[in-house]
Amino acid sequence: MTGTAKSEAEEFRQVYGMEVITIPPYRKLIRKDRNDLIFWDKEGKYKSIIKLIKKNSQTKKRPILIGSPSVEISEYLSSLLKKEGIFHYKLNAVNHQQEAEIVAQAGQLGAITISTNMAGRGTDIVLSEESRKAGGLLVIGVERNTARRIDNQLRGRSGRQGDPGESRFYVSLEDELIKNFGVKEQVGKIFSQKQLKELFRRPLSGKIFNYLISEPQETLRNVQASNRQYHLNYDLLINRQRQFIYNYRNKLLSASDLTKIIKKKDKKAKGEIVPIEQEYLKARLVKEIDNFWSEYLESLNRIRTLANVKSYLPQEPQEAFF
Numbered sequence: 001m002t003g004t005a006k007s008e009a010e011e012f013r014q015v016y017g018m019e020v021i022t023i024p025p026y027r028k029l030i031r032k033d034r035n036d037l038i039f040w041d042k043e044g045k046y047k048s049i050i051k052l053i054k055k056n057s058q059t060k061k062r063p064i065l066i067g068s069p070s071v072e073i074s075e076y077l078s079s080l081l082k083k084e085g086i087f088h089y090k091l092n093a094v095n096h097q098q099e100a101e102i103v104a105q106a107g108q109l110g111a112i113t114i115s116t117n118m119a120g121r122g123t124d125i126v127l128s129e130e131s132r133k134a135g136g137l138l139v140i141g142v143e144r145n146t147a148r149r150i151d152n153q154l155r156g157r158s159g160r161q162g163d164p165g166e167s168r169f170y171v172s173l174e175d176e177l178i179k180n181f182g183v184k185e186q187v188g189k190i191f192s193q194k195q196l197k198e199l200f201r202r203p204l205s206g207k208i209f210n211y212l213i214s215e216p217q218e219t220l221r222n223v224q225a226s227n228r229q230y231h232l233n234y235d236l237l238i239n240r241q242r243q244f245i246y247n248y249r250n251k252l253l254s255a256s257d258l259t260k261i262i263k264k265k266d267k268k269a270k271g272e273i274v275p276i277e278q279e280y281l282k283a284r285l286v287k288e289i290d291n292f293w294s295e296y297l298e299s300l301n302r303i304r305t306l307a308n309v310k311s312y313l314p315q316e317p318q319e320a321f322f
Contacts, residue, residue, distance in 0.1 A: 003156050004149040011225045015232060031136070031159025034168040036144070036210055037203040040184075040196065045172040048203065049140060050080050053112060057086060061110035062134035065125065067117060067154040068142045069176075074114045077142065081112070088112040107131055117150055127163055136164030143175040144213050146220050170203075171213055181216040234304065238297075245293055252285050 005012065009020040039045040049066070056062060068074040071092045081088050089102045091113055106113040109130040125137055137158040145151050151169070158165030173184035191199060204212075255261060258281050 004152040007148050007152065008225075011228070015225070015229050025162075027162030029159055030162060031155070031165040031167060033155060034166065035205045035207060036169045036171050036213055037205050038209050038212060039170070039172040039203050040200040042172045042174045044200075044203070045142075045170050046077070046080060049077070049142070049170055050084060052140075053081065053086060054084060056138070057110065057112075060134045062136065062138055063107050063109065063111040063125075063127070063131050064113070064138045064140060065106060065157055066112070066114045066140045066142060067157075068114060069117060069145055071116055073142055074116055077114050081114075086112065088114060091115040107137060109134060117145065117154065124160055125157055132164055135166065137166075139165070139167040141167070141169035144169055144171055144177050144217060146177060146217070147224070148217060148221065169213075173212075177216055177220075178213065181219070183212055183216070187212075238300065245289065249286060249289050252282055252289075255282075258282065258285075 005020045006022055012018045012020050037045075037048065039048065053064060056064060066074075066077060068077060074090060074092050078088065078090055089105060089111065091099060091102045091106075092115065102113065103125060105111050107125045107127040109128055127136060131137070139155060139158045141151065141154055145154075155167040158167055171178065173179070173187065178184065188196065252258070252261070258278055
């Protein structure tokens with residue numbers, strides 16, 4: 001069971017032959033998932049995040065969870081909050097002993113927690129009654145992740161069991177996901193510097209601007225899904241041979257008398273094999289099989305590398321490999 005499989009239902013069906021069934025939540029989801037805020041650069045994005053946190057600390061004091069994609073970014077955000085004198089917790093999967101304690105405090109009124117994607121997952125953030133009245137847990141995503149499932153997992157830390165909550169991602173055109181697709185350069189070609197300054201005078205927001213983020217994310221998702229299918233196809237081919245070898249290996253190990261097997265393979269073999277020789281032969285034969293199988297797998301890897309060249313030709317690499 002997982003809370004984020006629905007977005008990948010097609011891949012589960014095509015690659016693994018598994019259907020995804022959605023179970024309705026026990027209590028209605030009332031979390032508000034806001035549109036992304038898109039900034040021209042990282043500096044503007046971080047300033048906006050800190051400004052929001054400062055304002056919240058002075059007003060509602062609702063608990064805030066800041067999700068970062070790496071320990072380095074979480075440390076940088078921590079340094080910005082320290083400069084402002086804002087007390088906060090760090091949850092970055094570095095100190096496992098303190099994780100449970102930090103997660104337990106993350107739902108308290110005024111609590112600010114910075115977390116990496118991997119830290120504290122699977123643990124509920126329990127809200128205090130004061131936190132519920134203040135609007136519940138606010139989840140801030142520092143940037144979009146390469147996979148939608150990770151984004152959804154971060155959002156899902158808020159609004160559990162019918163609790164109030166809110167989520168929003170802060171994105172800049174200098175983030176790794178966006179930068180690798182040259183979105184900032186493309187936007188720069190369309191608008192003049194004066195137009196850009198006016199366009200990004202405030203962060204962009206709305207479904208139409210979410211396309212700037214969703215396109216690179218969708219492209220990466222398709223590439224990753226294609227790679228998983230690609231490797232699975234090879235594994236299925238090799239697995240047939242693996243099953244044959246393992247079955248024969250098990251047959252030797254479980255045989256009470258190797259005489260029949262050896263005579264079947266070697267017509268010149270005569271006589272019987274004494275019990276001591278039986279165990280010795282089993283060990284020798286199994287060792288030889290293992291050695292040959294290891295060498296064979298190495299050869300397959302080399303052949304697979306050569307077969308990949310076929311990707312430039314009409315023939316599929318898997319067909320060339322097979």
